[in-house]
Amino acid sequence: MGSSEWQKSSYSGANNDCVEVRTVEGVIELRESDDGDIVVRTTRAKFAKFLQGVKAGEFDHHADFGA
Secondary structure, three states, X not given: OOOOOOEEOHHHOOOOOOEEEEEEOOXXXXXXXXXXXXXXXXXXXXXXXXXXXXHXXXXXXXXXXXX
């Protein structure tokens, strides 16, 4: 990822209620597409570790899969 343009997951389809991500000067930035004023910044290493946790189901207990 080397672009400063916001990217969203292909799973979001045409929906605008998703998380967007971009890289700016080596820093990973994330935001909610419907509330772009709040931006979370992190390092590449921490973001990679977070994604590993998501893929491993580490955060599934926070999700409401019944909705």
